[in-house]
Amino acid sequence: MTDRLNGTHYRALVRLSTRANVTLAEPGETCARVPVESLPMLLASGKIAPATADAAPRDGKEF
Amino acid sequence: MALFGSSQFGVFLVDGYSLLSAKLQGFSHEVEVELQPSEGLGDLWRATLPTGMRKATITQDGAFFDTTTSGVHDAMKAAPSTVRLVAWAVAGNLIGALFTACQGAFSVKYGVLSVSAKLTKANVAYQVTGQLDEGVILQSATPKTVDWNTKTDGASVDYTVDPTQTVIPITSATKANPCVVTTTVPHGLTTGQKVLPSGNTLAGPSINSDLAVTVLSTTTFSVAVNTTASTGAGTGGSLVRSSTVAGGVGYQFVSAFSGFTGFIGKIRSSPDDITYADLITFTNVTTAPAAERLTVAGTIDRYLAFNGDVTGAGSITPFVGFKRT
Numbered sequence: 241m242t243d244r245l246n247g248t249h250y251r252a253l254v255r256l257s258t259r260a261n262v263t264l265a266e267p268g269e270t271c272a273r274v275p276v277e278s279l280p281m282l283l284a285s286g287k288i289a290p291a292t293a294d295a296a297p298r299d300g301k302e303f
Numbered sequence: 304m305a306l307f308g309s310s311q312f313g314v315f316l317v318d319g320y321s322l323l324s325a326k327l328q329g330f331s332h333e334v335e336v337e338l339q340p341s342e343g344l345g346d347l348w349r350a351t352l353p354t355g356m357r358k359a360t361i362t363q364d365g366a367f368f369d370t371t372t373s374g375v376h377d378a379m380k381a382a383p384s385t386v387r388l389v390a391w392a393v394a395g396n397l398i399g400a401l402f403t404a405c406q407g408a409f410s411v412k413y414g415v416l417s418v419s420a421k422l423t424k425a426n427v428a429y430q431v432t433g434q435l436d437e438g439v440i441l442q443s444a445t446p447k448t449v450d451w452n453t454k455t456d457g458a459s460v461d462y463t464v465d466p467t468q469t470v471i472p473i474t475s476a477t478k479a480n481p482c483v484v485t486t487t488v489p490h491g492l493t494t495g496q497k498v499l500p501s502g503n504t505l506a507g508p509s510i511n512s513d514l515a516v517t518v519l520s521t522t523t524f525s526v527a528v529n530t531t532a533s534t535g536a537g538t539g540g541s542l543v544r545s546s547t548v549a550g551g552v553g554y555q556f557v558s559a560f561s562g563f564t565g566f567i568g569k570i571r572s573s574p575d576d577i578t579y580a581d582l583i584t585f586t587n588v589t590t591a592p593a594a595e596r597l598t599v600a601g602t603i604d605r606y607l608a609f610n611g612d613v614t615g616a617g618s619i620t621p622f623v624g625f626k627r628t
Contacts, residue, residue: 257580
């Protein structure tokens with residue numbers, strides 16, 4: 241479960257940044273630097289996608 | 304109910320020209336529904352049916368006729384057939400306040416009025432082509448001299464406190480997994496959209512937080528919260544939307560620009576106010592007046608912020624607004 245929280249399993253579909261506009265991920269890059277707590281909401285709103293089929297959400301409970 | 308006075312009329316921009324400096328005496332925008340006669344043989348009374356079309360017009364009255372650069376004549380001397388981007392704000396030049404803009408407007412009538420013993424004035428009538436967009440201001444018309452970020456400046460916009468939001472009363476929330484919420488009136492939500500309930504009595508756990516919905520009917524939806532440990536069903540409270548799913552449109556106007564060699568404005572959005580995603584990046588601006596309207600599709604998250612990146616040294620006066628579709 242913990243491993244699946246890893247942002248490296250997701251890639252950014254748009255540029256992601258901090259509140260201060262520091263880049264966390266450019267489009268296509270993995271989300272390794274994206275705060276873990278942001279991943280579910282970013283996934284739900286279509287800003288990130290699973291990098292591999294294995295990282296795809298299952299029943300919405302992977303987080 | 305909020306009322307607004309003439310002193311709160313904060314912004315009137317036409318293609319980046321700020322025309323408030325011309326001391327307008329009046330402004331109006333009207334929206335008409337077009338009707339078609341529908342009576343026929345045997346009918347005694349005139350009848351009409353809506354065609355489904357709407358038409359918007361804008362008029363400005365009593366501005367001082369001014370031939371200086373960026374004055375009203377400079378803005379209006381172009382051919383009347385010029386399509387313009389127009390924006391105005393009757394509720395103040397404040398981040399988070401309402402603004403209205405139009406997709407395009409023809410300045411169909413430009414009249415100069417000279418009266419004995421009075422300053423000459425200029426009136427303009429616009430015919431809008433396309434729709435009116437009513438949204439919120441993300442960057443007020445304020446001079447800037449360095450890069451800025453409305454989020455770190457403490458002025459990002461939270462959709463849950465948007466003055467245009469409709470507050471939907473909650474009738475009940477079930478003790479179940481998933482929890483099913485019933486609203487008193489049709490909720491108008493779409494599956495995947497997020498809501499922020501408040502004041503509902505359900506506990507163990509509460510549903511009073513940012514949640515995505517799965518629509519079940521016009522007045523019911525479920526949220527991925529297991530409330531089976533609750534002592535009973537929840538009642539009362541209300542909700543507002545915390546995201547929208549049908550895209551939006553951003554407007555950027557630059558009414559003053561000096562010294563800098565470039566300016567790039569960017570609207571960012573965030574579902575949690577922690578991580579932001581680029582939403583709209585406007586074209587690099589190198590002169591004023593300038594105006595641009597850009598659309599974006601998909602989910603628009605709860606928080607919106609504007610980022611301004613300038614190149615060189617100088618001063619700029621931008622105005623930015625966003626309307627959720």
